[in-house]
Amino acid sequence: MPQTTNFAARIGADRQLWADFNAICDCGGRLAGTDSERKAFALLEARAEAASQVTARSMTVPYRGWSAKRASVRLPSGHWAACHALVRSVATPPGGLTAEVIDLGRGTPEEFAVHADDIRGRIVLVRHELMFAAGTIHRRRKYMAALEAGAVGFLIAGPIPGQTVAGSSGRQNGPGIPAAGLTPQAAATLRRTARGWPTATLVIETEEEPAQTRTLLFDLPGRTEEWVVLSAHVDGHDGSESAMDNASGLAAVLAVMRALASQVKDFRRGVRVSFFSVEEWALTGSAHYVAALSQAERRTIVLNANLDSVAGSGNLAALTSGFAGLEPFLLRVAETTGIALRTVRPLMQNSDHANFALAGIPAFRLVAGFDDPHANLRYVLTPSDTRDKVEVSELKQAALLSAAIIADACNALPQDVLAWRRARVA
Numbered sequence: 001m002p003q004t005t006n007f008a009a010r011i012g013a014d015r016q017l018w019a020d021f022n023a024i025c026d027c028g029g030r031l032a033g034t035d036s037e038r039k040a041f042a043l044l045e046a047r048a049e050a051a052s053q054v055t056a057r058s059m060t061v062p063y064r065g066w067s068a069k070r071a072s073v074r075l076p077s078g079h080w081a082a083c084h085a086l087v088r089s090v091a092t093p094p095g096g097l098t099a100e101v102i103d104l105g106r107g108t109p110e111e112f113a114v115h116a117d118d119i120r121g122r123i124v125l126v127r128h129e130l131m132f133a134a135g136t137i138h139r140r141r142k143y144m145a146a147l148e149a150g151a152v153g154f155l156i157a158g159p160i161p162g163q164t165v166a167g168s169s170g171r172q173n174g175p176g177i178p179a180a181g182l183t184p185q186a187a188a189t190l191r192r193t194a195r196g197w198p199t200a201t202l203v204i205e206t207e208e209e210p211a212q213t214r215t216l217l218f219d220l221p222g223r224t225e226e227w228v229v230l231s232a233h234v235d236g237h238d239g240s241e242s243a244m245d246n247a248s249g250l251a252a253v254l255a256v257m258r259a260l261a262s263q264v265k266d267f268r269r270g271v272r273v274s275f276f277s278v279e280e281w282a283l284t285g286s287a288h289y290v291a292a293l294s295q296a297e298r299r300t301i302v303l304n305a306n307l308d309s310v311a312g313s314g315n316l317a318a319l320t321s322g323f324a325g326l327e328p329f330l331l332r333v334a335e336t337t338g339i340a341l342r343t344v345r346p347l348m349q350n351s352d353h354a355n356f357a358l359a360g361i362p363a364f365r366l367v368a369g370f371d372d373p374h375a376n377l378r379y380v381l382t383p384s385d386t387r388d389k390v391e392v393s394e395l396k397q398a399a400l401l402s403a404a405i406i407a408d409a410c411n412a413l414p415q416d417v418l419a420w421r422r423a424r425v426a
């Protein structure tokens with residue numbers, strides 16, 4: 001059995017972890033297609049090679065490139081306020097889109113349903129909500145509901161005073177409606193009054209062209225052909241450091257590589273480290289990777305551990321994607337490390353683990369601050385997703401738990417691994 005105490009000592013003494021985290025934040029927000037993203041890939045490639053003595057394999061990932069050249073909104077007062085074009089938003093006509101705004105509050109299915117007759121031809125306004133919580137309604141679902149009800153635009157108000165909110169619009173290839181994030185103050189001026197619905201003008205200028213990014217893979221072979229895939233996404237949003245989401249996961253992966261690299265050759269299974277991009281583009285990088293695997297290759301992957309937003313709170317949760325059989329294993333490893341872990345079972349398609357799970361591969365996302373509205377994770381997707389929201393102790397805890405899970409998964413008995421695929425616990 002691997003020695004958890006060894007990892008604890010190694011990760012506890014790992015000063016490179018904090019340095020890596022800061023260096024990744026120094027690259028900027030890492031929006032796909034920007035120099036910031038390219039710089040982060042170069043940094044990760046060098047540091048992961050140094051951590052593992054393994055040379056990277058690079059897979060080209062084609063995607064629909066998109067960037068926003070300009071985004072602003074004219075409020076009923078006549079004042080132009082800053083807004084943040086959501087990723088892959090369509091552009092407005094050059095003179096802007098002028099329409100009445102209907103505020104649907106949080107934007108629940110009930111609110112959309114009872115206002116079905118009011119939405120057509122108007123801009124829908126909803127609220128951003130804590131993403132890492134049970135029952136959260138993803139921005140993508142609200143956008144789709146607005147689109148289907150005939151809205152001509154989509155606005156989402158952020159939670160932090162004075163700050164806009166970013167994120168992906170949820171638009172796939174093809175038509176869509178202009179979509180942008182607002183400050184809560186701007187949203188407050190868009191309330192309905194006795195005179196009727198307020199009018200706003202939204203201006204979004206974009207550029208779209210075919211683009212390429214990559215997936216970086218590091219194979220640390222074990223004694224058999226089987227693999228445990230450890231993943232984290234590189235890309236983020238401009239306007240912040242994308243520190244919690246996901247410099248934290250990237251830095252933790254590098255620390256796990258340093259802690260385990262010399263031992264993996266003696267493990268039953270190997271460790272494949274995957275740095276994905278265009279996660280913020282509807283999980284495109286990991287979808288491309290999983291789709292390229294043959295059935296035989298899929299069967300050799302026993303587990304995907306996906307680290308996404310693993311610091312910003314000391315509380316860790318594993319989103320187990322419906323793989324109930326995986327939960328006793330994860331909880332046992334957590335107990336041996338002395339780190340409290342909560343398991344959350346519903347499949348949440350909020351990060352790259354979802355593509356592994358949908359292909360039948362046991363997969364979980366490690367995330368910090370789940371269900372805690374006061375955790376710093378509430379700043380994710382705002383300009384306040386910066387390094388000061390993260391404690392070095394949180395990064396070390398996430399790295400230690402991940403290293404222990406990876407090592408034990410690599411050495412688990414074949415019959416135990418079979419149990420991970422079960423959707424029910426016997």
Ligand SMILES: [Zn+2]
Pocket residue numbers: 233245246279308309351
């Ligand atoms: Zn993320």
